[in-house]
Amino acid sequence: MQRWSIPLTEAKPAAKSRVAFVDIGRAVAALLVVYSHLSEQWVAKVEGDDSPVFSFVDALTSDPMHMGLQGIGQIAVPFFFLVSGFVVTPIAMKQGQWRFAVNRAVRVYIPMAFVVLLTALVIGLGADAHAVVVGKNHDITLWTIITNALVINYLIVPQVVLVGVAWTLVVEVIFYVLLVLLLPVLKRQVWLAIAIMLVFVFIVLMSRREFGASWALFAVNVSYLPIPLIGQIIWATTTKRIPLWLGGLYFGLAWSLYVLADHLKMGRLDTSYNLALMIAVLCFFVGLFAEPRLRERKIWIALSERSYSIYLLHGLVAFGLLSLMRPSWPLWLAMPLAVIGLFLVVEVSYRLVEKPSHVLARKLSRRARPAPASPEIVAAEVTVELPRLRARVERPADEEQTTLLPRYPANDPDETRRRRRLEDSATQAISVASLLAKQEQAGQRRDHRATNRPAQ
Numbered sequence: 001m002q003r004w005s006i007p008l009t010e011a012k013p014a015a016k017s018r019v020a021f022v023d024i025g026r027a028v029a030a031l032l033v034v035y036s037h038l039s040e041q042w043v044a045k046v047e048g049d050d051s052p053v054f055s056f057v058d059a060l061t062s063d064p065m066h067m068g069l070q071g072i073g074q075i076a077v078p079f080f081f082l083v084s085g086f087v088v089t090p091i092a093m094k095q096g097q098w099r100f101a102v103n104r105a106v107r108v109y110i111p112m113a114f115v116v117l118l119t120a121l122v123i124g125l126g127a128d129a130h131a132v133v134v135g136k137n138h139d140i141t142l143w144t145i146i147t148n149a150l151v152i153n154y155l156i157v158p159q160v161v162l163v164g165v166a167w168t169l170v171v172e173v174i175f176y177v178l179l180v181l182l183l184p185v186l187k188r189q190v191w192l193a194i195a196i197m198l199v200f201v202f203i204v205l206m207s208r209r210e211f212g213a214s215w216a217l218f219a220v221n222v223s224y225l226p227i228p229l230i231g232q233i234i235w236a237t238t239t240k241r242i243p244l245w246l247g248g249l250y251f252g253l254a255w256s257l258y259v260l261a262d263h264l265k266m267g268r269l270d271t272s273y274n275l276a277l278m279i280a281v282l283c284f285f286v287g288l289f290a291e292p293r294l295r296e297r298k299i300w301i302a303l304s305e306r307s308y309s310i311y312l313l314h315g316l317v318a319f320g321l322l323s324l325m326r327p328s329w330p331l332w333l334a335m336p337l338a339v340i341g342l343f344l345v346v347e348v349s350y351r352l353v354e355k356p357s358h359v360l361a362r363k364l365s366r367r368a369r370p371a372p373a374s375p376e377i378v379a380a381e382v383t384v385e386l387p388r389l390r391a392r393v394e395r396p397a398d399e400e401q402t403t404l405l406p407r408y409p410a411n412d413p414d415e416t417r418r419r420r421r422l423e424d425s426a427t428q429a430i431s432v433a434s435l436l437a438k439q440e441q442a443g444q445r446r447d448h449r450a451t452n453r454p455a456q
Contacts, residue, residue, distance in 0.1 A: 018301065020294035021287030022083055027303030029076035030310040033165070034342070036062070036071025037315060038335065042322060051331060065279070067272045074272060077168055078227050078280035084172060085231025086284075090239075092179045093187055099365035100183070104176045106361035108169060113149040114353045115312045119162045120145055122320060138162065154221065157213040164315055170221045175228045190241040194233060194250055201225050201257050205264065223261030226254040227277060231284075238288070309349045310342075317342045 039054045061072040092100045120140050144160040147153040151169045153160055178197055179186070186193035201222055208219035230251060237247030258277060262268050287294075303310075318338045325334040 016296050018296055019087070019291065020296055020300070021291050022087060023296070023300040023304035024294070025079055025083060025283065025287055026307045027300050029073075029079045030303065030307035032071075032073040032076045033311060034073075034314045034318070034339075036073025036076075038318060038338075040069070040071045041315075042319060043331075046322075047326075047331065065272065065275055066270070067276065069270050070272070074276045075279050075283070078277045079283060080168065081171065081224065081227035082231040082234075082280060082284045084175065085228035085233075086235045087231075088176070088228075089179065089186075089232045089235050092176075092183055095365060097180050097183050099367070101176070101180050103361045103365035106357055106364060108173065108176075109149065110357035110360070111308060111312060111349070111354045112151065112163070112166065112169065114349065115316065116145055116149045116162055118313075119316050122316065123162075155214050155217050157217070159217075163312060165311055167221070168224075171224045171228070174221060175225060178225075190236050191246055194229065194236065194242070197225070197229055197232075198250065198253050198257065201229070205257065205261060205266070208264070208266065220267040223258070223264075223266040226258040226261075227280075229254045230281065234284070234288070306346055306350045306354070309346045309354050313346055313349060314342055317345045 035057075039051075039058060043051050043054050058068065058071070062068050062070075062074075065072075067074050088104075091103075095103060123138060123140055139160055140162075144153065144162065147156060148160065148162045148166070151166050151173060153162075154167050154170050178200070182193045182196060185196065204219050204222040208216050233242075233247055233250045233254060236242045237244060242250070255277075259274055262271075262273055318341070321338040321341045322334055325337065329337075
């Protein structure tokens with residue numbers, strides 16, 4: 001009878017090089033944003049009628065949670081902010097002020113400038129600006145291109161918006177600037193740096209009407225800053241940079257500031273913002289606690305790495321293609337083709353723009369190394385990322401076994417005879433030494449007996 005053996009110990013999973021729940025969350029969030037904008041911005045507003053598929057999905061997701069105005073993708077924005085606070089803070093502490101500032105600027109602004117230029121080109125070629133851009137003012141000038149590429153257009157009155165989703169980048173940039181300024185404090189006293197940021201948010205909210213229209217727009221963007229701060233608080237608490245009770249207190253304060261902004265009507269379109277944040281926090285904690293059981297998957301990693309390009313390009317590409325195909329083509333055919341076209345453009349953008357910007361960011365923010373003193377050191381630094389081991393000199397096997405014997409060239413014809421003579425001499429020397437030792441021991445025994453003999 002055949003017996004089956006069951007291993008008593010489970011195989012250990014392969015070590016992960018990425019945070020799996022962050023990849024999964026970013027991928028799903030990017031897809032939710034695309035779906036919501038196609039559903040709410042195109043089908044509901046442009047088409048003017050309901051699609052059975054979109055209506056069914058919305059009835060199960062956004063409608064019960066009172067997110068019908070913006071769709072279920074409203075949860076994605078606070079999740080992105082939570083991830084930013086959780087992931088970017090330790091990166092800033094590791095890189096330092098200058099390196100972090102350069103790294104973030106290159107990563108954010110190069111893809112953004114590309115999308116702005118592409119949008120200006122599409123509109124310049126005659127595309128319907130209202131179809132590809134969210135906003136009322138679409139004037140294409142050198143000034144509007146520069147301000148949109150730097151995302152400072154959201155702080156200027158009147159606003160000219162070429163990339164409708166770029167308002168979230170203003171929040172990110174403000175958070176990065178605060179990190180750079182407070183990094184010396186953050187490295188020494190994490191609790192103090194977080195407290196300063198919370199006080200900063202409160203002061204800006206309370207002074208929103210005191211310094212003109214641009215300051216009021218700045219305050220609207222700052223009102224979303226408590227979300228990345230919550231992510232930062234979660235990081236500080238889970239890594240024991242601050243005690244649990246203080247992390248809970250800070251979490252409550254950050255949440256209160258976000259709710260306060262909702263009561264102050266700062267850029268809120270409906271009453272679903274607080275609920276969206278609560279669901280995003282819940283999803284974040286579920287992912288954080290499930291991380292040990294999650295595995296890296298190529299699909300999640302690929303979508304996560306392309307989430308920034310998906311986020312920036314989906315309005316321009318998908319809406320532009322739909323405006324070309326509709327109403328000549330039926331919606332059930334035009335919509336999948338627009339999504340396929342979107343991901344093709346995203347792939348091109350990722351390979352030619354976003355990924356090279358990451359390489360450039362790492363190169364510019366790389367830690368400076370001292371100049372080499374000699375060509376040999378330059379050659380050795382080629383493998384600086386790997387531990388260098390001292391080269392081992394290989395010895396013949398017989399050499400290690402006869403280290404006490406003199407060595408002669410291998411081509412010496414008398415080597416064998418010389419080795420034999422040396423071995424005979426060594427054997428004789430050992431025999432003589434053994435004989436002398438025995439004689440000495442015999443003499444010691446005689447002396448011992450003579451000493452112990454009784455006197456006559």
